[in-house]
Amino acid sequence: MKKRNLVFLIAMSMLALTSCDKFSSDVTTTTMVVPEESIVEETTLKSEVETTKEKSEKENNNELSFMDWKGKREKSGKDILKNETGRRKNYYELNVDFDDKSSTLDIDQKLIYVNDSEDDLNEMYFNIIPNAYSKGYAYNKKDKSSSDSDKDMTCVQSIKIGDKDCKLTRVKGTVYSLTLPETLKSNDTLEILMDYKVTIPKLQNRFGYYNGEYNVGNFIISPAIYENGEWACNPYVEVGDAFYTEIADYKVKINAPEEFKVAATGTLENGTYYAKDVRDFAFFTSKKCEVMSDSYDDIDINVYYPKKYKVNAKEALKCAKKSFEIYNELYGGYPYDDFDITMTAQSQGVGGMEYPGLIMISISEDDLKFAKTDREYFNEQVHDVVCHEIAHQWFYGIVGDDEINEPWLDESYANFSEKLYNYKSGKKDYDMGNIIDAYMTLFKDVEPPKDKSEFMSNLYEFNKDKDLLYMAIYIKGGKFHYEMYKQLGEEEYLKCLKEYVKTFAFDEVTTEKFLNFWKDKGDFKKMFKEYLYGNEIVDAM
Ligand SMILES: [Zn+2]
Incomplete structure (x- = not known):
């Protein structure tokens, strides 16, 4: 993330430092094992233990990837960074129904989780970041909820492991636990089916909507990282980018009304987004934006912007091409085929935000006025924020x-x-x-x-x-x-x-x-x- 107007931010920070609006929480400062007594609700699992994995999954157990898909740059032998970790990765398959009338997402999710640790697991931990926008979230300085509803932003309708109904239980902030119906052995995989509804808050932020533009970041229910015998259970917090995720493969179908344009992580093929070797999947949608496209070394670059920001979108596109030229050379070839930039007022809460294959850049009417007074300086600002977020494709993403x-x-x-x-x-x-x-x-x-x-x-x-x-x-x-x-x-x-x-x-x-x-x-x-x-x-x- 980058705050574009640094001087403004520093001034704001000074204010924050002198105010009495102190953050108080009992969040531990390192990776922690969640103590049992902090679990506030009981899970409702049936007592019978049945086999949870299908035969076909067992046959796949030694596969590194569950998604048999390759991008055009990989297929054509471009000099790109390749995943040579030898680590098995999780696989997500999502069907997302977006409804602009209610600003909600209806999601069917299949997660194939790989236990690549040496331990057998009896429980798992998950992050539900949208619930940081539920009413009265304790870890934000300001209450950023969008409504008075007591309902969480993410409401889970069902979770199934095999034929067992399971339940996510809030442990701390945005962290939830799930008791497994049977032990997940080291190196085994587990298919978890979830059905949930996400309400997008009315907020100018990386997760929120404003004036018909929707930024949909960090909306997926995803497992915490299990490392060194512990779950990294760290609730979402307002400052910075409170995310810690592993490389996974995603196959996502987004169903939006026809007039909506969508910018998303991954490559769109036959109505489905394929995103291989990425840490997250995010998207943006709006029915009022234009798209400007170009490419660099077969990387398709698109900028999504409202008409009035055309000049700035052009500058962002120019910067993106140059960034890929420079960073591919300095850091190794960008491993994906697509890159999207959104340039809207919707991202004002963040300045600039990075997701794999997608960055959200803030722009406003005030920026336009400022640009008129000093176009050259304003363009420099656009370049600085765009090249910063693109660098995150390597540092955070890869x-x-x-x-x-x-x-x-x-x-x-x-x-x-x-x-x-x-x-x-x-x-x-x-x-x-x-x-x-x-x-x-x-x-x-x-x-x-x-x-x-x-x-x-x-x-x-x-x-x-x-x-x-x-x-x-x-x-x-x-x-x-x-x-x-x-x-x-x-x-x-x-x-x-x-x-x-x-x-x-x-x-x-x-x-x-x-x-x-x-x-x-x-x-x-x-x-x-x-x-x-x-x-x-x-x-x-
Ligand atoms: Zn940053």
């Missing part, structure tokens, strides 16, 4: 990270990518060092944290009273990578960075893995101690 507990890992690279984009696109008189120094003046009166660097903070800590420090993981994060770049020299640094992306592609990186990768590439000890203090490995260096 190289994943726990965006809740270690958000610096992707935001710092997205920020540094903006600098590389401007430099590599040959922007006149552009000096990365000078630009970074100029932004750093925003923090000149901010006392750095004592016990641990802001890079070591999670979103719950940032949400309490550290909005400005959250911005530091972007700006100072960009500076950190720039200093590593300067020390190694451009050629060597970029060679290593490309290797970094390839090493962690379609996997999840951690601060520990980051350190292990970079520590022997140069003499970075002093830099690590300056930027990443409070990390056990760094403190022991």
